[in-house]
Amino acid sequence: MKALTPEQIGAWERDGFLVVRDFVDAGELAAVQSIISGLAEQYPPDPAVHIDVDPALADRTDLPASRTFRALIHAAHASPELREVYTLRSKTLDVVEDLLGPDIVFYTDQTFLKPPGGSPAPPHQDNAYWEPYWSGKGKLSVWLALDDSTIERGCTNFVPGSHRSVLEHERDFSKDALFGGAVEGLTPDKLDAVPVELKAGDACIHHGEIIHFSGPNVSDQPRRGHVAVYFSGRCTYTDQVSKFFPDNFIPARGHTYPGCVGGERLP
Numbered sequence: 001m002k003a004l005t006p007e008q009i010g011a012w013e014r015d016g017f018l019v020v021r022d023f024v025d026a027g028e029l030a031a032v033q034s035i036i037s038g039l040a041e042q043y044p045p046d047p048a049v050h051i052d053v054d055p056a057l058a059d060r061t062d063l064p065a066s067r068t069f070r071a072l073i074h075a076a077h078a079s080p081e082l083r084e085v086y087t088l089r090s091k092t093l094d095v096v097e098d099l100l101g102p103d104i105v106f107y108t109d110q111t112f113l114k115p116p117g118g119s120p121a122p123p124h125q126d127n128a129y130w131e132p133y134w135s136g137k138g139k140l141s142v143w144l145a146l147d148d149s150t151i152e153r154g155c156t157n158f159v160p161g162s163h164r165s166v167l168e169h170e171r172d173f174s175k176d177a178l179f180g181g182a183v184e185g186l187t188p189d190k191l192d193a194v195p196v197e198l199k200a201g202d203a204c205i206h207h208g209e210i211i212h213f214s215g216p217n218v219s220d221q222p223r224r225g226h227v228a229v230y231f232s233g234r235c236t237y238t239d240q241v242s243k244f245f246p247d248n249f250i251p252a253r254g255h256t257y258p259g260c261v262g263g264e265r266l267p
């Protein structure tokens with residue numbers, strides 16, 4: 001093991017998620033916060049970045065535009081500094097390696113900005129969004145708290161052990177909207193979920209197949225969570241190509257393989 005204890009690996013295998021306290025130090029946290037704020041406030045936006053406006057705040061002309069964003073996507077592709085201080089730094093990759101193995105490919109990131117009044121995220125399994133394009137076991141997300149993430153601010157909630165079964169998501173894959181898919185009839189009240197409250201700088205790592213959701217932000221403070229997504233370098237391309245983010249993988253550690261993510265796409 002490079003970074004995690006056997007107990008932490010055991011918790012990961014049992015529950016499908018794992019909290020790592022103080023995943024970044026104060027200096028690293030300040031650097032990530034500042035890069036994300038800079039990208040969110042940049043106008044016109046960096047061409048590499050995709051901005052998703054929060055449906056609950058879309059009509060709030062009294063707010064600056066950046067206070068109405070739900071998510072800022074692909075920040076690490078836009079920012080070499082973010083890749084250096086966080087996404088591809090050794091501590092992040094050591095933790096990912098303990099969970100995915102030695103061949104690691106960075107897919108992308110989504111920073112859920114969740115400003116005051118921001119919307120909940122519906123229950124879902126991330127793999128439902130990825131599997132049509134990149135198949136195979138070994139996909140995870142590192143959810144880094146950029147602010148304290150509390151129940152009042154709309155923290156994430158996970159259903160322990162739910163990563164062992166795959167649910168059918170009603171999704172129109174021709175659309176690439178954030179949360180464009182849902183599980184019919186699955187609402188937070190029907191789930192035995194655990195709210196994961198974090199301090200700024202803590203991280204919660206979650207399995208690609210765990211059922212999770214987050215609440216609305218009913219506080220007057222933002223709740224930013226930066227989610228970096230890593231795949232095992234053994235995951236393979238399928239015959240479908242994502243319009244949202246086609247094959248723009250960054251090999252992070254170990255080897256890449258022909259036909260596998262980060263490697264050459266075979267005809």
Ligand SMILES: O=C(O)CCC(=O)C(=O)O
Nearest residue numbers: 112121126141214225227
């Ligand atoms: O941060 C949130 O509110 C939602 C996070 C989420 O759904 C995810 O990381 O897949």
